[in-house]
Amino acid sequence: MSATLGYSDVEVGTLIPEREFRVRREDLVRYCGASGDFNVIHWNDRAATDVGLPGVIAHGMYTMASAARLVTDWAGDPGAVVEYGVRFSSFVPVPDDDTGAALVVSGVVAKKLDDNQVVVNITVRCDGTKVLLGSRATVRLA
Template sequence: MAATVKYDEVTVGQAIPAVEFPVHRVDLVKYAGASGDFNPIHWNERFAKSVGLPDVIAHGMFTMAQGGRFVTDWAGDPAAVVDYGVRFSSMVVVPDDDKGAVITVSGIVEEKLEDKRVVVVLTAKSGDSRVLSKARAIVQLS
């Protein structure tokens, strides 16, 4: 677990180092079971390609969750994400091999608010593609 990030120790413009989140097809099957989203574009290569996709793709909400995980891992306990939003800008293509895909998330503290809250702007990429845009979280720190 990460050390607790304290509001008084955070500065505007502070970079939050990138973290890589590996994604394999089994992760998508597990996510489908947890979310109830069994759309075959997320697990069936033949179907995904038949509808014009390059391969199986990760669920958008799975991708968004990795950004949320990045923020909560950074902030530590007892911090809380009080607001979080993104736009989906590209797909995370997950090939059926040992490498799978990787979602790389980094952040910058954009603003310090009242009540020990900070705004964190995220960058999330898979390969050369930005997969989340307008990604930002408001985090309650201690």
């Protein structure tokens, strides 16, 4: 969408088109550096499987940020998000290949509030499994 998306442009039920965000091992290593979260389960298969995981998994905050990107791109302004929350429900395993994992993210306007704000419910799946539950953003539109 464009930066001119306004409150009057959306109604309850307005869909935010589905997008796919790829997560590769190199993305996780960069995120380790940016976030300071160097937990080995995010970059080392042996360490991840030793603690019972299927292999390296994406950081929860990386997954959460990818989902938020759908909304910030749609609104045209990252500063438009005034509240955002999720519950983590499943891991995002990231294979050691050039393809990585696919996060499939979509949204729908669930409610219009006062002060040009809307509530957007966000769905995030990886390999058909919901990885975030109760993912919701409140967004102030022009």
